Amino acid sequence: MLSADPLPEPNWDAFLGHLPVVLERVDMVPSNLATALGLDRSAVSHWLAGRARPSRENLRAMARELRRAFSSPLELLDWMELAGWRPSEEDLRRWFPHWFAEHGKLPRGPRLVDQRYVLRPAGRMVGREEELALVRGWLTSAEGFRRPAVRVVTIGGMAGVGKTTLARAVGEDPLIEAYFRDGVLWARLGPQPNPRRWMLEWARLLGWTPQSGGPAGRYLARFLADGERRVLLILDDVWPNTPFDPLIALAGPQTRVLITSQVLTIAELYGRNRLLRLGLPDHEEAVAMARDLLPPEMDTKEQARWLPILGEIVEAVGRLPVAIRVAVAVSLLEGPEQVLRDLRAKEDVAPPRPERVLRLEIAGPDPRQSKAWAAFEVGYEALEEEDRRRFRALGNLPTGTSFGVKVLAALWEEDIEWAEAAARRLVRRSLLEQVGGNRYTLHTLLHDFAAARAEEAGERDVKGKWTERVAVALVGKPPWWRPVIPRVWTGPKPFSREWWVQGKEEFLRDVSQMILPWRREAEGISVETWATGKALLRLIDRYTLWFVLELSLLLILTLATAVLTVLDVPSWLIDGVIEAIFYLDIVILFSTGWALVIRLMDLHRLYHLPKGPLEAGEAADRITLSGPAGSPQ
Known part of the structure; x- marks a missing residue:
């Protein structure tokens, strides 16, 4: 039955707005129509005023009484559908016999x-x-x-x-x-x-x-x-x-x-x-997509073994539906554990290699599967050359992070206005995602693709020099004698009496967590925090090297003085030079040690810095001021 087909939501304003036109065609007024329908003379006027709506029975009676106003059953159908009702084909054939004699049936076009x-x-x-x-x-x-x-x-x-x-x-x-x-x-x-x-x-x-x-x-x-x-x-x-x-x-x-x-x-x-x-599905939807791709004949016990692994696989490919299909297809050939190991293998390489899904796509058995890599390639090739360079540079960022315009300006080495305009272009091309305000994120597979293109072009910043530019843009060039990260956590002041009793263990634990995982991906933190931390670690490396060299020089001078004393070499000039170098080295050693402690303090403060100050892109002179104590996140 035609009337059993699904209908769109009623649009009463459009339906009743056309009713006066229909009444004029058959030379009727609202009261005449109400009488013909067996209703109170004011019923149709109430409909037109929006005080009431016709029922299904009223609509069918209206279609019957007003059919002469329409040149074809299609015109009547279009009007009645606005009210969320459709007459049956049997009624239409009875009301429009000449039209059906000519056309035979209602149209049904290609599907x-x-x-x-x-x-x-x-x-x-x-x-x-x-x-x-x-x-x-x-x-x-x-x-x-x-x-x-x-x-x-x-x-x-x-x-x-x-x-x-x-x-x-x-x-x-x-x-x-x-x-x-x-x-x-x-x-x-x-x-x-x-x-x-x-x-x-x-x-x-x-x-x-x-x-x-x-x-x-x-x-x-x-x-x-x-x-x-x-x-x-x-x-x-x-x-x-x-x-x-x-x-x-x-x-x-x-x-x-x-x-x-x-x-x-x-x-x-x-x-x-x-x-x-269209955004990415959430975790539950992504797992449901993956589960739906499993063979229907797979027994319940085997499905139970797959489900936890599927959850990890869909997250490893960033919940991208096309990558989920490829990963599940290859998992059915090689086993889900092997595929998960392949996906995890990318995280164990430093610098990360952009091969998360590429090998899986090559092994994909179903030619109907769309290739994410090829689709990314089309979007990349459609960019202007300068935007391609900018997109390739995004492969240097850590995965799973958000970042602001200042990060992009430092990464691309250009003005903030230019970086913001370029970011908007990449967003419009769906190669970058805006996550609110002036913050952005890059899908994990797009990151891999950008890293692959950067490596091909010889533009991978393996040493992470861009992190220093980001840190300078956010907090300024850090002076060696004072911290640049505000102290925002509660607790004893570092190196105070209370700190030696309560806080030193927490300090050493936090610093070790920041220093030891050198190649750790920045999951869950912003690029601003990650890049600033990496820049601080690089300064700590430099100060540590200087401290060791200066300490070695101090030991050498001490040994030289002892040797000259034993040999009783009479040279006031040599003694004076050695003594001057000795005291100068002590001053430099003390300064370097102080700078090292200051940078460790910055690292500790950064570890407790709540989300906001760095990400908001505040001016360097504001972010470097020590703020009031607060609770860490």
């Missing part, structure tokens, strides 16, 4: 299942119910009778996040198939689209043949220009500065367009648009 070039999913879509409902609502919304509220919907996001999967789920949704009765048409474009090919495919699906007369593009344009034709055009993988506009230009008055793209600014090219930025 995605009819289109051989639509890539079938490797598995069903797991999660994303809210996103699906949101896109579905946008595509079926109306601001009036046959006046779509939204014409273009863009699903944006990084490569491999599931944009195509969501678009396919939208196109195969029962409500969308019922609403777009004349067809749901798919085109996969990419960086080098061929619009003429898709025009030909679509025209054939809609009934065009070489014998039809006229080119396929003209037939398609006439078909979509018909105000009764409801068609959804899905354009997958759209890129700017490519010839995809001819396909959108075909859209008629009731045509909607759904676009997927890594470039978020695509949505700004058209009026009445909506943008859905």
Whole structure:
């Protein structure tokens, strides 16, 4: 039954807004309609005033009484759907016999299942119910009778996040198939689209043949220009500065367009648009995606063995759906433990090697699996050369961290204004994610990709010199005689009587935790804190080396003085020089030791510094001032 098909949410304003037009066509007034429906004469007036709404029985009676106002059953259907109701095909055949005698049946256009070039999913879509409902609502919304509220919907996001999967789920949704009765048409474009090919495919699906007369593009344009034709055009993988506009230009008055793209600014090219930025699934959804890829014949005991490992695997690949599919596919061949070891192996190399998923993709057995590496490559190649250089430099950052504009300016060695503009461009290209205000983060696999490209270009900053630039930008060049990190924790002052009793163990424990893990990835802390800590560690290394050298020189001078005394060498000049060097070395040794203690104190303060001061990008003269005591985080 037609009436059993799913319907969009009612739009009473649009429905009742068109009622006066319908009444005028049949030369009726609201009171006449109320009488014909067997209602109080003021009932229809109450509907128009928004004080009441018609029931299902009222709607069916209205359709019967007002059918003469419509030239076709499709026009009546379009109006009644605004009220969240659809008459049955049996009623329509009884009300519009001449139309059905000519056309035979209501239109049912091509669906995605009819289109051989639509890539079938490797598995069903797991999660994303809210996103699906949101896109579905946008595509079926109306601001009036046959006046779509939204014409273009863009699903944006990084490569491999599931944009195509969501678009396919939208196109195969029962409500969308019922609403777009004349067809749901798919085109996969990419960086080098061929619009003429898709025009030909679509025209054939809609009934065009070489014998039809006229080119396929003209037939398609006439078909979509018909105000009764409801068609959804899905354009997958759209890129700017490519010839995809001819396909959108075909859209008629009731045509909607759904676009997927890594470039978020695509949505700004058209009026009445909506943008859905598709993010990563949460941990539970990601594990459910991975579990859904397991063979259905796998027994419960075996699934129980897999589940804890799947949780680690999905986090190791950053919960990116395409990488999850690849990792699970390879796990079924080699075993989940082996795949997890391969993913963990990246973390054990210093500097980290960008090979987290590359080997897994090469071993992937299913050709339907989209390759994250190839998708990243397309987005990278579409950048300007300077933005490519900036993106490669992001591979020097630690993974799993957030960072501000000052970090980017120091990393790229440019002004903050230029860095902020470049960061916005990378965000619009879905190669960088903005996490609030002027803070950003880089997906772990994009980080690996950037590191790989930096290594190929010979631009890997293995020594981490960029951390010194970041530290100077945040706290200034640290003087050797005083701390630069504010003291914000409660407890005894370092080196006080109470500190020697209570605090020295905590101090030594904190400093050892910061010094010992030299190659530790900065999971869970900001790049500002991590880079400042690395710069402090580098200064501690330098001061320690100087201290050892000066102490060695002091011992050598002491030994030389003793030898000269034993040999009774009479030389007041030599004695004077040695004595001068001796006392000078003592002064330098004391200064170096003091500087070493100060930097250790900075490291201790940094360890207890709550999130905020460094990340907020405050001026150096503010951050270097010792603030009031507070509680550590």
